[in-house]
Amino acid sequence: MANIIEINDLAARELLPYTDTSEKKLLDYFAPGDGIFTAESPKVIRTALDSGYEPVSLLLERKYINGQAADIIERCGDIPFYTASSDILEKLTGFRLTQGVLCAMHRKKLPDPQDILAGAERIAVLEDVMNQTNIGAVFRSAAALGFDAVLLTPSCSDPLFRRTVRVSMGTVFQLPWTYLSTGSPNYISELKALGFVCAAMALRRNTVRIDDARLKAEEKLAVILGTEGDGLKDATIDLCDYTIKIPMAHGVDSLNVAAASAVAFFQLSRNI
Numbered sequence: 001m002a003n004i005i006e007i008n009d010l011a012a013r014e015l016l017p018y019t020d021t022s023e024k025k026l027l028d029y030f031a032p033g034d035g036i037f038t039a040e041s042p043k044v045i046r047t048a049l050d051s052g053y054e055p056v057s058l059l060l061e062r063k064y065i066n067g068q069a070a071d072i073i074e075r076c077g078d079i080p081f082y083t084a085s086s087d088i089l090e091k092l093t094g095f096r097l098t099q100g101v102l103c104a105m106h107r108k109k110l111p112d113p114q115d116i117l118a119g120a121e122r123i124a125v126l127e128d129v130m131n132q133t134n135i136g137a138v139f140r141s142a143a144a145l146g147f148d149a150v151l152l153t154p155s156c157s158d159p160l161f162r163r164t165v166r167v168s169m170g171t172v173f174q175l176p177w178t179y180l181s182t183g184s185p186n187y188i189s190e191l192k193a194l195g196f197v198c199a200a201m202a203l204r205r206n207t208v209r210i211d212d213a214r215l216k217a218e219e220k221l222a223v224i225l226g227t228e229g230d231g232l233k234d235a236t237i238d239l240c241d242y243t244i245k246i247p248m249a250h251g252v253d254s255l256n257v258a259a260a261s262a263v264a265f266f267q268l269s270r271n272i
Contacts, residue, residue, distance in 0.1 A: 002073050004065065007084040010092050015082065017104035018059045018093050023161050027107075035107045037160040039170075041099030042068045047170030048105055055079050056104040059093075061086050064100045072101070107160065113151060116176045117194050120148035121220050121270055125191070125198075127184055127236060128155040128227045129257060135159055136167025137258035138225070143171035145262065146271025147223075150177040153187060185235035188224075192241075196222040199268075200240040201260060202232050203253060207245040210267045215242065223264050225257050 007015070017026060017038055027035040036056055039045045042064075049055070049072070057080045060069050065083060073081060090096045117123065124142045129135055135157055142150055150159075156179070157164065159172045180187045188198050197218045208215070215221065224240060226232035237243055246255065246263050255263070266272070 002065075002081055003078055004081050004083060007082050007088060007092065010088075014057065014080065015059070015092065017056070018082075018102055023158070027158075036104050037107060037158075037165070038162045039103045039105055040097070040101070040162055040166045042072060042101050043099075044165060044170040045072055045101060045103045048103070048173045049075055051170075051173035053108065053173060054106045056106060057082060058104075059083075059089065059102040061089060061097065061100040069101045072103070076103075102162075110178045111176070113178055113180055113190070114194065116149045116151070116178055117191075117196070120176075122147045122265075122268065123149045123151060123196070123222050124261065124265065125180075125187070125222050125224045126150065126152045126156050127224060127232055128153055129225070130155075130157045131228060131257075132157050132161050132163040133167050134228070134256065134258045136164040136172070138261045139164075139168040139171045139175060139177070141258070141262040141265050143168075143175045145265035146269040147265050148176070148271075150175060151187075151222075152177065152179050153183045154179055154181075155183055184233040185239050188236060188239040191222050194220075196220045197242070198222045198224055198240040199242040199244045200224045200226075200232050200237045201245070201264060202226070202237050202243050203245065204237065204243045207243045210244050210246055210264055212242075212244075215244065215268055216270075221268060223261075223268060225261055225264075228257060 029036045039048045055076045059082045062083050124147050165172055191198055
């Protein structure tokens, strides 16, 4: 029988995964290096479960117990299922649950970049991107458009933060990803040593269009994307094999990193 618990104390320690606005604190929830994250919405939670992530507890509106979350409750076994009305849950979390369900889940140990890249042909690399919505959108585009993995420099925001997971529609659970060991520009040399040709998306005079036949022909290609505003560091661009651009009309000089990634992934993918 499901362990359904009615919420009576909004400050209860076991509800911390759903009340703490600083998600970084959840990185060491059980012990240093033994952390959790929260996934939002039944669809995203199912994707996480399908991808092997283990649940810690569930927070949901009462109506979802025998509704949209019934199959999730059945799959999750004897973990605690905390429930209340939507108004109380909004007071607890600080936002309205549009999909009615949150799940705290154990993190997995991140793989070594070399393990991820061993069989990859097309990868996306994010340099110092902090916007959680953009990271989630990049993951969703990379998964949908046939890229093999996403790598992030150490200064990037965490792909398992709740907003990023939600925007990605769970593709952060499906697509291999990890952090690089170094930031700009050293990681470019590491990628090249693993056989990748590096293409920096940046505004420079010596850029080539993303529909240049040479790019599509490269066996192993890393598309490097920078943060909003500043873009990629000059040192990164200098070490890359190509600087690439998306042709623009009406005097527009660039797209936001999420939109630009979708265009580039579509053009440069080998898997669609």
